[in-house]
Amino acid sequence: MSALRRTAYITGVVMLCAWVLVPIYLVALGAFGGRLGAFKWPKTILPTEVSIAAFMAFVRIEGVWNAALNSLIAAGLTMLFSLALGAPAGYALARYTFRGQDAFRLLVLLTRAFPLAMLALPLTVLFIRVGLYDTPLGVSLVHTALALPFAALVTASLFAGIPRELEEAAWVFGCTRVEAFRKVVVPLALPGLTAAAIFAFVISWNEVFAASVLTVRERTLTAYLLTVLSESPLHFRLAGGFLLIVPSVAFLFAVRKYLFAMWGIANR
């Protein structure tokens, strides 16, 4: 590569990194800048007037803390459900050939052609009837429909990567199927399972439409922010955006190693 092309290449990479990072930095400035920071003109790019107190003022608003808690519960339940339902299906896909296998794969892939969150609309009526409306549990059920297909495909490839012989050896040594699964397969699959769980968490934490349709008082953080958008001051909106970003980005950082393996597989 010539020196000129090399310079252009490096400039391009740096600029694309800035394209991603600078807006996040700016929303953080807004989140910690308080009322004065939001309306200051012209703005400076240096963090001169930021304070934790400005952000804490937002967290202390009535409803914010509760909404964050609801989001955590819904995301936690989504994580649990999608793994509890998805991992056995993934195991079946990886270890057995059975009639109807292709139909099941088709069902899973079919979910991808539909905007799933829209399905919260008719569920409102059902949920009101059975008492799931306006609960984090109800929200998590719809979010599980979003995360389950992904979890099933990812765990299928995860289990396919663990040699069947290891399990069979455990059977020979007197383990039952369940014991063999618990003592041999689970430890090997654990990092991947954790990654799949965290993806389910992030899917739920970030979902807006279904959460907004299915809640009124017990809002999740996204639903809460969406409904107060028009009436809350700018600095609170920016603080809300920042609060939404931090946990999911931190979680994804923890599983960044598995990102590509997972998407590579889930999209074959």
Added chain:
Amino acid sequence: MSGQRLPYLLIAPAVIFLATFFLLPLVQTIALSFTGSSGFGGENYARMLSDLNFVITIRNTFLLVVTVVPVQVALALIMGTMLQKMGRGRGLVLWIWTIPLGVSDLAAGLVWLAVLQDSGYLNSALYALGLIDGPRSWLNAEAPVTLFVGVVAAEVWRATAIVLVILVAGLQLVPKEYGEAAEVFGASAWVKFRKITLPLLKPSLQSALILRTVLAFEVFAVVYAIGGRDMPILVGEAYTWQHDNQNYGVAAAYAVLIMAISLAATLVYLKALRVRPEQQP
């Protein structure tokens, strides 16, 4: 337990769940959309079509999708090829570029609001350069073009990462030997990209396009965060009919329309980018 029945027992919970929370609501949405105050019929659809906002909504949504998706794919392809050449620092750059993967569309809208609002950073930068005299509004009904550009920026910023991840995963499967062979025969970088990388990347491109297009038709929080209701889009209308007007029928009609469009887009991609088995890397 016989080995014959075990796989069915293992997939049963997932099948039952998807039947209850995917197939059933799917049928219910369609049924709901045809149920009006006067019984079964196209009443809700008539109301949807006669809505003053409808044509603008359709135009905005389609315009957004046909702008955002190609830009994202092109940008992700550029990023992907840049990463292929990268030695040291690849891990760090890749991580930075995939950060928006964890950002919701609502948060992305709020992030860009910080940049584009009247006394925001874009205006401050323009002011420092002497291009404007004071705060200016870019994001309201009086400035529909800049509002649209703002939404496009936020969407490209947020959702290029997922395209990048899918394409990078696909690029890893393209054998290096093909490119090396092409180099031996004197192919330029551009020819190599067009004749080897791109065709072998077709399966990944297909899944990235399907995923992104379906999700792009579903977009609404990013638009609400940036422009409030000044830029009506399909899902936003469904939300308004359900949430503000409490009219579930018309909301369902919008939902069915969005699903039909998503399904049609998926079928178009499956046909247009059909991958024959012998073309797989």
